[in-house]
Amino acid sequence: MAMLTVSHLSKAFGENPVLEDISFTVDQGEVIAVIGPSGSGKSTLLRCINQLETADGGEITVCELPLVRTENGKAVYPDKQTLREIRLKIGLVFQNFHLFPHMSVMQNIIEAPLRVLKQSREEAVATATELLRKMDLSEKADAYPCELSGGQQQRVSIARALALKPEILFFDEPTSALDPELTGEILKVIRELAKEKMTMVIVTHEMAFAREVADRVIFMDGGVIVEQGTPEQVFGNTQSERTRQFLRRYHSE
Amino acid sequence: MSLQDVLNVTKILLQYLLPTLKIFGLTLLFSIPLGMVVAVLRRIRFWLVAKPVGFYILIMRGTPLMLQIITVYYAIPMLSQNSFPFLEHLLSFVDTRSNSYQFNALLVAFVLNYAAYFAEIFRGGIESIPQGQYEAAFSLGMTKMQTFFRIILPQVVKRILPASANEVITLVKDTSLASVIAYAEIFRKAREQMVTYSSLAPLFIAGVFYFVLNAVLTVLFSAAEKKLDYYQ
Numbered sequence: 025m026a027m028l029t030v031s032h033l034s035k036a037f038g039e040n041p042v043l044e045d046i047s048f049t050v051d052q053g054e055v056i057a058v059i060g061p062s063g064s065g066k067s068t069l070l071r072c073i074n075q076l077e078t079a080d081g082g083e084i085t086v087c088e089l090p091l092v093r094t095e096n097g098k099a100v101y102p103d104k105q106t107l108r109e110i111r112l113k114i115g116l117v118f119q120n121f122h123l124f125p126h127m128s129v130m131q132n133i134i135e136a137p138l139r140v141l142k143q144s145r146e147e148a149v150a151t152a153t154e155l156l157r158k159m160d161l162s163e164k165a166d167a168y169p170c171e172l173s174g175g176q177q178q179r180v181s182i183a184r185a186l187a188l189k190p191e192i193l194f195f196d197e198p199t200s201a202l203d204p205e206l207t208g209e210i211l212k213v214i215r216e217l218a219k220e221k222m223t224m225v226i227v228t229h230e231m232a233f234a235r236e237v238a239d240r241v242i243f244m245d246g247g248v249i250v251e252q253g254t255p256e257q258v259f260g261n262t263q264s265e266r267t268r269q270f271l272r273r274y275h276s277e
Numbered sequence: 278m279s280l281q282d283v284l285n286v287t288k289i290l291l292q293y294l295l296p297t298l299k300i301f302g303l304t305l306l307f308s309i310p311l312g313m314v315v316a317v318l319r320r321i322r323f324w325l326v327a328k329p330v331g332f333y334i335l336i337m338r339g340t341p342l343m344l345q346i347i348t349v350y351y352a353i354p355m356l357s358q359n360s361f362p363f364l365e366h367l368l369s370f371v372d373t374r375s376n377s378y379q380f381n382a383l384l385v386a387f388v389l390n391y392a393a394y395f396a397e398i399f400r401g402g403i404e405s406i407p408q409g410q411y412e413a414a415f416s417l418g419m420t421k422m423q424t425f426f427r428i429i430l431p432q433v434v435k436r437i438l439p440a441s442a443n444e445v446i447t448l449v450k451d452t453s454l455a456s457v458i459a460y461a462e463i464f465r466k467a468r469e470q471m472v473t474y475s476s477l478a479p480l481f482i483a484g485v486f487y488f489v490l491n492a493v494l495t496v497l498f499s500a501a502e503k504k505l506d507y508y509q
């Protein structure tokens with residue numbers, strides 16, 4: 025079952041086209057890695073799907089709910105209620121975590137379940153406690169974000185997103201703001217989520233990780249999808265010269 | 278001046294502590310919410326809102342409060358008596374001969390002035406919150422109201438506390454400007470006593486009053502800042 029369908033998506037900032045004719049699907053339980061050089065539009069793609077940017081044209085469907093359609097050449101969005109419903113099916117993990125600094129780890133995680141899903145406190149705390157255990161952060165429940173390492177903060181932000189039980193989880197370079205020795209702990213968490221068949225779309229510069237954990241890899245450059253396929257296809261049997269150049273640069277670094 | 282005189286003057290000034298505190302308290306009570314409203318208006322780009330609000334802040338911050346007090350105090354009676362019928366009608370509810378007119382005029386001037394300063398502090402505070410906080414709250418499905426009151430406002434309060442403390446402490450001292458329209462508060466009385474005793478001492482005693490008030494406020498604000506020190 026397709027959890028996410030993007031077809032012919034386009035987006036420009038002013039005169040500057042950033043996404044052009046982007047099409048792909050994500051099936052339930054799939055892990056998609058999005059790779060590509062800086063400025064190729066990876067973040068913008070994620071932000072369009074997460075309603076942080078509005079698309080100019082094309083279609084996005086999330087769990088059978090149309091997020092955007094194009095009618096007479098104009099992008100059309102549904103009503104506020106539907107947009108919110110769609111938003112709750114999607115979790116987003118930011119590069120810079122964006123935890124709420126004035127709230128403890130526990131409060132960060134239970135805030136949305138309490139106020140958005142109107143869960144009881146017991147239920148929200150129980151879910152959060154379980155998530156913290158999974159993230160190996162049980163003893164940090166009462167800590168504040170500023171007291172945590174970058175890796176720990178990122179794990180809290182993953183737990184915060186998971187607490188709403190999203191159907192799909194998006195990551196925008198979840199390890200890029202971390203010291204190299206801390207990236208491992210985040211990759212481990214994502215690996216475990218993949219084992220549990222969590223549907224995920226991960227923008228990453230960790231090529232080895234993308235190759236290992238992804239079911240499919242999407243290579244973007246200049247606002248278009250240049251190549252997509254299994255890791256074996258994209259990394260092992262590269263079709264496009266642009267992809268090859270990009271991967272070569274990565275290997276030489 | 279003898280010690281007895283000092284005690285007498287202190288006793289007299291103490292009686293006028295309440296009027297001073299009344300200006301102080303009511304100015305805070307009204308100027309903080311008004312400042313919030315102005316801060317929100319200030320974020321609107323539409324020129325019909327942006328220009329007048331910008332002009333208001335410019336004037337309030339660019340001219341002396343003393344001038345503003347005098348202007349409000351004398352301008353309202355003039356406008357409500359011998360100008361356009363429209364203004365006369367508009368201001369007819371202000372009874373300039375009533376006992377409370379002096380204080381009301383004073384309060385209007387103080388509130389308008391302090392709201393402008395608070396608005397700028399609030400605006401700076403709101404703008405200092407990173408966009409990522411809004412985006413995180415949005416992607417968690419929080420409404421605009423929830424985002425503002427649960428996520429943004431608590432962080433703004435922490436950030437604006439030092440600047441607000443400055444404003445509040447300045448306000449304590451600025452209450453003395455009320456004496457310019459002969460409103461009977463501590464400073465006015467101290468000047469009268471100065472003449473009576475031909476001595477500067479009453480002014481210094483008034484100075485001690487302001488100093489003590491501000492010492493208390495400083496302690497309170499430090500405590501508040503410490504309380505919000507648990508993060509960042």
Ligand SMILES: Nc1ncnc2c1ncn2[C@@H]1O[C@H](COP(=O)(O)OP(=O)(O)OP(=O)(O)O)[C@@H](O)[C@H]1O
Nearest residue numbers: 037040042060061062063064065066067068069197
């Ligand atoms: N808010 C914006 N306004 C104008 N231009 C923007 C905006 N956001 C992004 N862009 C432009 O869109 C293009 C794509 O940016 P995007 O952030 O999506 O790239 P990216 O693939 O995520 O890059 P990186 O790997 O550096 O994160 C860039 O040229 C960028 O300058």
Ligand SMILES: [Mg+2]
Nearest residue numbers: 066067068196
């Ligand atoms: Mg990016």
